[in-house]
Amino acid sequence: MELQLRGITKRFPGVLANDDVTLTARSGKVLALIGENGAGKSTLMNVLSGLYHPDAGEIEIDGTVQKFDDPGDAIRAGIGMVHQHFMLVPVFSVWENVVLGVEPTLGPGVLNRKKARQEVREISERFGLAVDPDVMVEDIPVGIQQRVEIIKVLLRGAKILVFDEPTAVLTPQEVDEFFGIIAELKSRGATIIFITHKLKEALAIADDITVLRGGRVVGHADPATATAEELATMMVGRDIDLVVNKAESQPGDAVLELDGVTMLDDYGRPLLNSISLKVHAGEIVGVAGIQGNGQTELVEAITGLLPVTRGTVRFDGKDITRMSPRDRHSAGMAHVPEDRNHMGMIGSFSVAENLVLDSYYARPFSKGIRLQGGEISTTAEDLVEQFDVRPPIISNTGSALSGGNAQKMIVAREFSRDVPLVICAQPTRGIDVGSIEYIHEQIVKKRDEGRALLIVSTELDEIFALSDRILVMYDGRIVAELKASDTTPTEVGLYMAGRAA
Amino acid sequence: MSLTSPDGKTTIEPDDSGWGTFVRRLSTSADWKTGLVIPALAVLTALIIGAVIIMLTGSSLQETLQAYWALLEGSVGSLRAISATLTEATPLILTGLSVAIAFRAGLFNIGGEGQVLIGGMTAVLVGFSFAGLPWFIHMPLAVIAGFVGGGLWGFVPGFLKAKTGAHEVIVTIMMNYIAIYLVGYLLKSSLFQREGRNDPISKNVEASAALPKLLAWFDSAMRVHLGLFVALAAAVAVWWLLFRTTTGFEFRAVGANPHAARYAGMSVTKVYVLVMIIAGGLAGLAGGGQVLGVLDRASPGFSAGLGFDGISVALLGRSNPFGVVAAALLFGGLNAGGQNMQATANVGIDLVSVIQALIIIFVAAPALIGAIYRVKTDASSTQISQGWSS
Numbered sequence: 001m002e003l004q005l006r007g008i009t010k011r012f013p014g015v016l017a018n019d020d021v022t023l024t025a026r027s028g029k030v031l032a033l034i035g036e037n038g039a040g041k042s043t044l045m046n047v048l049s050g051l052y053h054p055d056a057g058e059i060e061i062d063g064t065v066q067k068f069d070d071p072g073d074a075i076r077a078g079i080g081m082v083h084q085h086f087m088l089v090p091v092f093s094v095w096e097n098v099v100l101g102v103e104p105t106l107g108p109g110v111l112n113r114k115k116a117r118q119e120v121r122e123i124s125e126r127f128g129l130a131v132d133p134d135v136m137v138e139d140i141p142v143g144i145q146q147r148v149e150i151i152k153v154l155l156r157g158a159k160i161l162v163f164d165e166p167t168a169v170l171t172p173q174e175v176d177e178f179f180g181i182i183a184e185l186k187s188r189g190a191t192i193i194f195i196t197h198k199l200k201e202a203l204a205i206a207d208d209i210t211v212l213r214g215g216r217v218v219g220h221a222d223p224a225t226a227t228a229e230e231l232a233t234m235m236v237g238r239d240i241d242l243v244v245n246k247a248e249s250q251p252g253d254a255v256l257e258l259d260g261v262t263m264l265d266d267y268g269r270p271l272l273n274s275i276s277l278k279v280h281a282g283e284i285v286g287v288a289g290i291q292g293n294g295q296t297e298l299v300e301a302i303t304g305l306l307p308v309t310r311g312t313v314r315f316d317g318k319d320i321t322r323m324s325p326r327d328r329h330s331a332g333m334a335h336v337p338e339d340r341n342h343m344g345m346i347g348s349f350s351v352a353e354n355l356v357l358d359s360y361y362a363r364p365f366s367k368g369i370r371l372q373g374g375e376i377s378t379t380a381e382d383l384v385e386q387f388d389v390r391p392p393i394i395s396n397t398g399s400a401l402s403g404g405n406a407q408k409m410i411v412a413r414e415f416s417r418d419v420p421l422v423i424c425a426q427p428t429r430g431i432d433v434g435s436i437e438y439i440h441e442q443i444v445k446k447r448d449e450g451r452a453l454l455i456v457s458t459e460l461d462e463i464f465a466l467s468d469r470i471l472v473m474y475d476g477r478i479v480a481e482l483k484a485s486d487t488t489p490t491e492v493g494l495y496m497a498g499r500a501a
Numbered sequence: 502m503s504l505t506s507p508d509g510k511t512t513i514e515p516d517d518s519g520w521g522t523f524v525r526r527l528s529t530s531a532d533w534k535t536g537l538v539i540p541a542l543a544v545l546t547a548l549i550i551g552a553v554i555i556m557l558t559g560s561s562l563q564e565t566l567q568a569y570w571a572l573l574e575g576s577v578g579s580l581r582a583i584s585a586t587l588t589e590a591t592p593l594i595l596t597g598l599s600v601a602i603a604f605r606a607g608l609f610n611i612g613g614e615g616q617v618l619i620g621g622m623t624a625v626l627v628g629f630s631f632a633g634l635p636w637f638i639h640m641p642l643a644v645i646a647g648f649v650g651g652g653l654w655g656f657v658p659g660f661l662k663a664k665t666g667a668h669e670v671i672v673t674i675m676m677n678y679i680a681i682y683l684v685g686y687l688l689k690s691s692l693f694q695r696e697g698r699n700d701p702i703s704k705n706v707e708a709s710a711a712l713p714k715l716l717a718w719f720d721s722a723m724r725v726h727l728g729l730f731v732a733l734a735a736a737v738a739v740w741w742l743l744f745r746t747t748t749g750f751e752f753r754a755v756g757a758n759p760h761a762a763r764y765a766g767m768s769v770t771k772v773y774v775l776v777m778i779i780a781g782g783l784a785g786l787a788g789g790g791q792v793l794g795v796l797d798r799a800s801p802g803f804s805a806g807l808g809f810d811g812i813s814v815a816l817l818g819r820s821n822p823f824g825v826v827a828a829a830l831l832f833g834g835l836n837a838g839g840q841n842m843q844a845t846a847n848v849g850i851d852l853v854s855v856i857q858a859l860i861i862i863f864v865a866a867p868a869l870i871g872a873i874y875r876v877k878t879d880a881s882s883t884q885i886s887q888g889w890s891s
Contacts, residue, residue: 305763326766343764346757358765360750369746
């Protein structure tokens with residue numbers, strides 16, 4: 001089916017989220033819709049799925065103008081959404097999840113389990129989406145859960161499939177498998193819309209690329225000829241340098257040393273297995289690995305948020321294994337946490353308050369128990385300007401900031417402290433290209449000032465862009481230590497998958 | 502970069518955690534709406550429904566209006582009415598602050614009732630002991646004893662939450678029962694029971710410990726007492742603590758996002774214990790104020806639901822210390838006026854409870870008010886406490 005959007009305009013109080021958006025998605029083709037956070041991608045998809053009514057413009061499927069009053073209308077017209085955050089019931093089996101809401105019945109209220117299972121199996125075979133209908137959703141990996149979501153929309157008769165940031169939660173191997181699924185769906189004539197801000201993926205898989213910025217279509221690109229730099233420039237509206245320029249590192253003394261650090265869970269299974277590592281002044285050490293291989297625990301062991309079972313953590317030569325997070329902070333450790341909204345900031349607090357979230361307790365931000373509001377405001381004003389947090393209004397709440405600006409706020413808080421060690425976990429996850437570029441520059445600048453940096457990232461591109469040395473984590477262990485200039489993403493990828501040890 | 506998100510959330514959220522003064526906060530448009538307009542409309546709607554209820558019981562429109570006139574007269578119609586309103590409001594300010602400060606730290610203090618009782622008992626104990634002390638020592642000592650007793654009763658659930666994860670809602674409810682029966686026992690013990698009495702009633706507090714009646718020189722029926730100023734001072738102190746100190750910063754951080762608080766090096770368990778001591782202490786002050794300023798002695802059930810009414814007051818006052826004062830004055834006025842309404846207009850004082858309950862329903866469900874009056878409500882700003890499960 002061919003989908004056409006013509007002149008879609010959607011206004012919210014104070015914001016023109018979509019401005020005269022026109023685009024075409026063709027049958028058997030993949031249209032990649034790219035843009036920064038806040039470019040209007042989500043609004044456009046909500047219009048398409050019947051959640052929002054456009055203020056102007058029309059949706060046309062195979063030459064017929066459609067009017068969606070609710071998401072049900074969109075589904076009946078053949079549009080299926082696969083959301084970034086899966087809408088699955090973890091304690092239900094695969095087939096139960098798939099038929100939820102459209103259950104085949106034997107009589108009123110009596111579930112036809114046999115038919116339901118069969119329908120699921122049929123679709124899974126027809127489209128090559130291998131999945132066991134009887135396993136619990138909570139027991140299967142994220143990549144398979146995504147297949148369940150795809151089967152769900154196919155069962156509901158979708159011919160136009162919309163994927164919202166589908167690879168954000170997948171491992172590199174799962175991404176490859178996912179691309180295989182897309183190719184299969186394509187070959188069966190499905191119309192696919194692929195929303196992403198990962199330019200490489202758009203180039204790899206799309207037949208057409210449409211770029212959104214500030215709610216408008218700012219350009220189309222042919223993936224056969226376009227480059228990532230060109231797309232990034234279109235997305236951001238200015239020239240973007242995707243390569244981080246940095247000189248050879250000049251490592252000094254070891255600032256952070258871990259020696260045989262082991263952390264066991266409540267059942268005595270190792271989350272961290274005898275980890276030893278060093279981070280020197282003036283170098284960036286990147287920790288690569290697929291999500292969930294102990295990186296979170298490693299960071300929390302270093303910052304004191306989780307207790308270490310065995311082994312020692314030394315900072316500036318001192319044993320800090322049993323020190324509290326507060327004492328480590330005041331001893332000179334900065335920490336950009338991996339989960340921005342959950343840990344790194346408080347959404348209901350003002351930007352000013354978030355900027356002193358972990359340093360409020362000391363001078364100059366407080367004297368005794370009295371907070372120094374004036375000092376906090378002045379510092380906050382400086383920081384939002386210096387770190388380019390937009391809008392630069394320190395009385396706004398943290399939750400009013402976009403992902404990229406919230407991350408810049410957190411980076412501002414942690415990087416403005418002149419301390420010897422900075423731990424950054426997923427420093428650029430889910431943020432726009434412009435902010436990524438900025439944060440990467442700040443990280444390299446810290447290194448050149450002679451600070452020690454430990455960067456944990458699941459993005460191989462980021463690891464390679466920043467690291468002087470690369471450590472690969474797999475199953476709670478460090479399985480490889482490589483000099484960034486002597487290795488390749490392929491080699492690191494193999495270690496990440498645990499295939500070479 | 503005003504295009505931060507497609508839903509247009511670029512405005513200042515009506516949370517009073519900012520740096521401006523109270524007045525400045527009230528003057529921002531978003532705050533007017535959620536801070537005052539919604540509660541005001543909630544009160545109006547509750548009064549209208551209350552009127553319908555009066556009429557359903559067989560009263561004419563004229564009688565209904567007369568009943569409301571009596572309600573108004575009984576709350577602000579005369580100096581004596583105002584005195585009654587302030588007397589009723591005094592303990593509500595304190596129990597409201599107790600619930601509010603715990604809310605801010607993410608805890609639901611249902612234990613105000615028990616804390617009022619224990620605080621009242623310790624205050625009355627100090628109040629009838631130490632005869633002969635000068636008033637300027639005895640009175641503050643008795644008031645502080647109320648804070649200490651309530652604080653002790655608040656410490657227990659705070660400590661259990663911090664050490665074992667026991668949910669404070671369960672523990673504070675149970676602590677209420679323990680307090681009720683403990684008070685019943687103590688009032689029959691030789692330490693508390695008045696000589697020559699068989700019923701559970703305590704000795705009278707010494708004159709040197711009693712909170713002086715502010716207007717008794719003018720009219721002996723006016724019962725408003727010095728506790729009012731204690732309550733107002735407590736409101737200012739709670740505001741200062743919450744918004745001007747590192748301790749309050751920690752309270753609010755833990756209440757808003759305990760994970761981020763822990764990341765920032767705060768001790769979440771220390772906050773739980775400390776805030777429950779303060780919350781219990783504030784409720785204890787309310788109990789102390791009642792026995793030292795109004796009742797002169799303790800008897801079973803002298804808490805009279807103050808701890809539970811504190812939840813409503815905190816909710817209506819949006820856990821803002823000054824909002825709590827305003828809400829307590831409103832509830833105090835309804836209580837005082839309700840007595841006048843019952844006496845002169847033949848409408849039962851139970852109607853006041855109905856109106857108070859309706860106000861709380863509308864404040865807790867601002868979408869209802871939004872639908873009735875077509876004003877925009879921000880649902881996210883009305884969350885005052887974390888869910889049961891957290």
